[in-house]
Amino acid sequence: MTSDTDPVMAEDPITGEEIELPADVEVGEIIDSPVTGTELEVISLDPVVLEEAPELEEDWGE
Amino acid sequence: MQIGILYSRIRKDEKLLLGELRERGHEVTKIDVRKERFGLESTTADVADLDLVVDRCLSTSRSLYATEFLDSYGVPVVNAPETGDVCADKAKNSLALAEADIPTPATEVAFTKETAMEAIEEFGYPCVLKPVVGSWGRLMAKIDTRSAAEAILEHKETLGHYEHKVFYIQEFVDKPGRDIRVLAVDGEPVAAMTRSSDHWLTNAAKGGETQSFELDDRALELVERASAAVGGGMLGVDLMEVGVEPEADTGETGGAGSGEYTVHEVNHTVEFKALNTATDVDVPAKVVDWLEAKAAAAAGDDAAEAHT
Numbered sequence: 201m202t203s204d205t206d207p208v209m210a211e212d213p214i215t216g217e218e219i220e221l222p223a224d225v226e227v228g229e230i231i232d233s234p235v236t237g238t239e240l241e242v243i244s245l246d247p248v249v250l251e252e253a254p255e256l257e258e259d260w261g262e
Numbered sequence: 263m264q265i266g267i268l269y270s271r272i273r274k275d276e277k278l279l280l281g282e283l284r285e286r287g288h289e290v291t292k293i294d295v296r297k298e299r300f301g302l303e304s305t306t307a308d309v310a311d312l313d314l315v316v317d318r319c320l321s322t323s324r325s326l327y328a329t330e331f332l333d334s335y336g337v338p339v340v341n342a343p344e345t346g347d348v349c350a351d352k353a354k355n356s357l358a359l360a361e362a363d364i365p366t367p368a369t370e371v372a373f374t375k376e377t378a379m380e381a382i383e384e385f386g387y388p389c390v391l392k393p394v395v396g397s398w399g400r401l402m403a404k405i406d407t408r409s410a411a412e413a414i415l416e417h418k419e420t421l422g423h424y425e426h427k428v429f430y431i432q433e434f435v436d437k438p439g440r441d442i443r444v445l446a447v448d449g450e451p452v453a454a455m456t457r458s459s460d461h462w463l464t465n466a467a468k469g470g471e472t473q474s475f476e477l478d479d480r481a482l483e484l485v486e487r488a489s490a491a492v493g494g495g496m497l498g499v500d501l502m503e504v505g506v507e508p509e510a511d512t513g514e515t516g517g518a519g520s521g522e523y524t525v526h527e528v529n530h531t532v533e534f535k536a537l538n539t540a541t542d543v544d545v546p547a548k549v550v551d552w553l554e555a556k557a558a559a560a561a562g563d564d565a566a567e568a569h570t
Contacts, residue, residue, distance in 0.1 A: 226277060226280065227294075228276075228294055229272040230272065241271070253271070258393075258395075258400075258423070259321050261400070261467075262398070262531050
C-alpha cells in the first residue's frame, strides 16, 4: 500500500519507462505521461497499473 | 455522510471534490460507471447505504442513464435526471430558457439541409450552427457565407451521426470578446468568471483567459431563473453581455456598461477547476456545503416518509 506522502512509481505502458505519479494519485485519474505526453489512466493502485486513457468521445463534456 | 461519486474519469474537478469531502470526514464511494450494470430493480454498484450520489460522469449518455436508474431505485442523486435531460440537449435547453421567459439567443432547429439553409439565410451571416449534444465548443461553426453553410450542412448530413442531422441554428451574438460562466447551486451563485478570447469561441476548454466576475442584480436574477428553468442543481450557467461595444469593455469585473445579458446555455455536469483558480472562492468547499445540505434534506425526506 502507498501512503499520501510516498512517491508513487509506475511503469509507463507505452514506453516501459518508470514514471513518478503524484503522491495523492487516485484510481480513475488521468496522468500525462512525462515521457510521451500521452494521457494515461490509473487503473489500480495496489499494484499501480496505468493504461492508455480512452480517446475523447463526442458526448464528453459538461 | 456517505457520498457516492459517479465517474469514468477523475479530472482535477473530481479530485478537488474528493479532497474536500474526505477532509471533512465523509465516506466516499467512487462508482466507475464503466464497471457497473444497471437493472430495472437494482444495480451492481454499491449504493444501498449512500446518503447522496453526485453525478460527475464525463460522458453525457452515461450521465443521463446512470442518474435515471439510480433515481428509479430511490437513491438521492444530484443533479436530478430531469435536469440532465434538459441541459444535455441544446434544443431542450433553449426551449426551457425561452419558456421561462429568460433572454436567450434566437434559435431554430431544422431536420434537412434545405430547411437548415432557409433558417441560416433568415438569420443572415454570421450565424452559428451547433451540435445538439456536445461541449467544450466542439464542432461548433460560425457561418460567414452561404457557400460555407452549404459545405458544413453537406458534411454534417453525409458524415454525421443522426444527431448531426438535427440542425441547431442560432443567431450570432456579438459579445464583447468574453462570456460569463457562473457556477450556481440551486440558483445561488458560488463563483463567476469571464472567459475572454480573440476567437469567437471563448470556452475555457478552448484556452479562453479567465477572470473573476462580480454579478450585478440582473445577472443574479437571470442565474436564479435559469437554474429554476432546468430543474435546479449544481449548474454552470453561461451568459453573454449584449449591447456592449468592445471599446466600452474595460476588462474589469462587474459587467460595467452592460446592463443586459442573454443566457445561452446551462450545463449540468459543470467543471469548476478554472473557477477555483480564477476567483478567491473556495469552490470545492462551497460545493460540499451544498452537498451536505442536499444529503441532510434527502435524509429528512426519508425520515418523513418512514413516519407516514
